[in-house]
Structures are given as structure tokens and as C-alpha cells.
Amino acid sequence: MKVRVLVRLKPGILDVQGTSVKRALAGLGFDDVTDLRIGKVIEVDVEATTAAGARQRADEMCRRLLANPVLEDYTIE
Amino acid sequence: MKVRVLVRLKPGILDVQGTSVKRALAGLGFDDVTDLRIGKVIEVDVEATTAAGARQRADEMCRRLLANPVLEDYTIE
Numbered sequence: 127m128k129v130r131v132l133v134r135l136k137p138g139i140l141d142v143q144g145t146s147v148k149r150a151l152a153g154l155g156f157d158d159v160t161d162l163r164i165g166k167v168i169e170v171d172v173e174a175t176t177a178a179g180a181r182q183r184a185d186e187m188c189r190r191l192l193a194n195p196v197l198e199d200y201t202i203e
Numbered sequence: 204m205k206v207r208v209l210v211r212l213k214p215g216i217l218d219v220q221g222t223s224v225k226r227a228l229a230g231l232g233f234d235d236v237t238d239l240r241i242g243k244v245i246e247v248d249v250e251a252t253t254a255a256g257a258r259q260r261a262d263e264m265c266r267r268l269l270a271n272p273v274l275e276d277y278t279i280e
Contacts, residue, residue: 132244147245147268154267158260161248167209168224171238183235190231191224 127172127180130203133193134165168192204249204257207280210270211242245269 135141141163148162170187174180184202193200212218218240225239247264251257261279270277 150268151264156264158250159247163246165244167242167244169240170236173235187228187233
């Protein structure tokens with residue numbers, strides 16, 4: 127079963143990579159970009175019989191390894 | 204208008220980061236993970252009046268800067 131995990135920096139945390147990319151886009155003429163943030167998308171294929179089971183397993187993985195709870199939030203889709 | 208861009212390595216391209224994380228998860232007891240790939244999620248806030256306009260603008264950004272067409276695929280949501 128496929129699960130998609132999105133890991134993003136928490137709202138208050140400065141996103142250095144996002145800020146650089148926003149500036150680079152402005153340099154290319156994309157000055158209509160008001161905000162840009164970059165995170166990770168992790169696509170996990172888990173052996174599970176139900177979607178709920180797979181999500182729960184992904185949630186455990188996030189807590190144990192995939193996300194840093196001090197700096198990052200995660201959502202499972 | 205908010206647009207979400209997902210940038211992922213193309214299917215044939217070796218995902219070194221994903222492979223390492225999969226191995227680390229196996230070491231923590233998550234041996235039910237059969238596949239894991241890591242990409243980027245880019246959340247862009249564009250000044251646009253319509254959703255279609257914002258998507259088109261994001262598509263241009265991907266072609267110009269956000270994605271490397273040799274190695275990566277992108278989807279706009």
C-alpha cells in the first residue's frame with residue numbers, strides 16, 4: 127500500500143532553501159511569487175492490508191525517523 | 204493563490220537518499236517497507252486571479268528552474 131508523507135519546516139522556522147529559490151525565480155522574472163517554501167515528499171510502499179494500517183505505520187516512521195519534531199511538521203496522505 | 208509542486212526523480216533514476224532511509228527504517232524494525240522514494244514539495248504562493256493561471260505560472264517555473272528535466276518529473280496540484 128502506497129502512502130505519501132509530506133515533511134515541511136514549521137511555520138516559524140526560516141526556510142533558507144525556499145528563500146534562495148524565491149530570489150532566483152525573481153531574477154528570472156517571476157516577481158509574482160509572494161511566498162515559496164520547500165519540503166520533502168516521501169513515498170513509502172508498506173506491506174499492509176488496510177489503508178488505515180499503512181497510515182499508522184507511516185506515522186510511526188515519521189515519529190521515529192522521517193521528521194524532526196523540533197523543526198518539522200508532517201502530514202500523511 | 205497557492206500551488207503545490209511535487210518534484211521527484213524519474214522512475215529509472217537511482218534514489219540514493221531514499222535507499223538510505225529505507226535501510227535505516229529496516230534497522231529500526233520497519234522491515235515491511237518495500238519501496239521508499241524521496242522528492243521535493245514546493246509550495247508556491249503566486250499572485251494570480253485564477254487557479255488555472257497560477258498552475259500555468261508554476262509550470263513555467265518548473266521548466267525554467269524548479270525541476271531538472273533530465274533527472275526529474277514534476278506534478279502540479
